[in-house]
Amino acid sequence: xxxxxxxxxxxxxxxxxxxxxxxxxxxxxxxxxxxxxxxxxxxxxxxxxxxxxxxxxxxxxxxxxxxxxxxxxxxxxxxxxxxxxxxxxxxxxxxxxxxxxxxxxxxxxxxxxxxxxxxxxxxxxxxxxxxxxxxxxxxxxxxxxxxxxxxxxxxxxxxxxxxxxxxxxxxxxxxxxxx
Amino acid sequence: xxxxxxxxxxxxxxxxxxxxxxxxxxxxxxxxxxxxxxxxxxxxxxxxxxxxxxxxxxxxxxxxxxxxxxxxxxxxxxxxxxxxx
Numbered sequence: 001x002x003x004x005x006x007x008x009x010x011x012x013x014x015x016x017x018x019x020x021x022x023x024x025x026x027x028x029x030x031x032x033x034x035x036x037x038x039x040x041x042x043x044x045x046x047x048x049x050x051x052x053x054x055x056x057x058x059x060x061x062x063x064x065x066x067x068x069x070x071x072x073x074x075x076x077x078x079x080x081x082x083x084x085x086x087x088x089x090x091x092x093x094x095x096x097x098x099x100x101x102x103x104x105x106x107x108x109x110x111x112x113x114x115x116x117x118x119x120x121x122x123x124x125x126x127x128x129x130x131x132x133x134x135x136x137x138x139x140x141x142x143x144x145x146x147x148x149x150x151x152x153x154x155x156x157x158x159x160x161x162x163x164x165x166x167x168x169x170x171x172x173x174x175x176x177x178x179x
Numbered sequence: 180x181x182x183x184x185x186x187x188x189x190x191x192x193x194x195x196x197x198x199x200x201x202x203x204x205x206x207x208x209x210x211x212x213x214x215x216x217x218x219x220x221x222x223x224x225x226x227x228x229x230x231x232x233x234x235x236x237x238x239x240x241x242x243x244x245x246x247x248x249x250x251x252x253x254x255x256x257x258x259x260x261x262x263x264x
Contacts, residue, residue, distance in 0.1 A: 011181070070228065071225060071228045071229050071232050072232070113239070113242055116235075116238075116239070117239065120232070120235050120239075124228055124231070124232055127224075127228070129205075129206040129207055129224055129228075130205060130206075130207050131205075132195065132205070132206060133190065133191045133195060133206055133227060133228075133231065134191050134195075138191075138231075141235070145238065148242070173246060176242075176245055176246045177246070
């Protein structure tokens with residue numbers, strides 16, 4: 001079954017996208033799972049000191065050192081000097097929860113928003129532009145935006161069930177947080 | 180979506196093309212093995228990064244706006260879809 005997506009609102013161009021529901025569905029689910037595992041793994045391994053002899057995760061050096069001179073430095077350096085504990089706490093927890101949400105397909109848009117938020121700081125803060133402005137960090141950021149735009153949690157994810165809850169039916173705006 | 184996307188595309192693609200053909204093929208200074216700068220970017224890297232950051236900020240703010248805006252404009256977030264067999 002092909003689905004024609006009306007794109008007349010895109011700069012007024014009267015064209016349509018013909019999507020194969022099957023291909024698009026599997027592709028969206030795969031993007032969600034891989035992006036979810038990427039962040040879940042990145043987050044959970046920052047707790048490796050709990051079961052190995054690894055050093056506890058700290059972003060202080062990155063905040064006050066690596067991001068110096070970048071456009072996000074006013075924010076990152078301030079946090080590094082004044083509230084590094086907050087970043088050291090929220091990055092592993094945030095990455096783990098964002099990844100878990102994407103893997104389960106629940107609250108996908110909400111999770112992907114915060115994933116894109118984190119990737120914005122990683123992309124601009126790493127400032128690894130020696131190989132160009134389009135690098136892996138930006139691609140990762142765009143993956144999260146893609147999941148938001150497509151509402152990826154509905155395909156093989158729990159959001160397809162959550163969206164049927166009475167609470168969501170009564171407050172349709174909640175769908176902007178779900179898949 | 181259009182404004183944010185335009186800023187991101189200008190910061191990456193448009194200025195990247197200009198930079199490549201009139202200035203330095205890399206957004207950052209290119210050095211030789213001795214550490215001497217052999218090519219410098221025409222467009223400061225901060226300007227391009229700021230444009231991209233503004234584009235991403237517009238996207239983020241739009242997402243928050245969609246969630247917080249008074250109801251009435253609610254529709255399928257990805258646009259209307261019609262099924263054709």
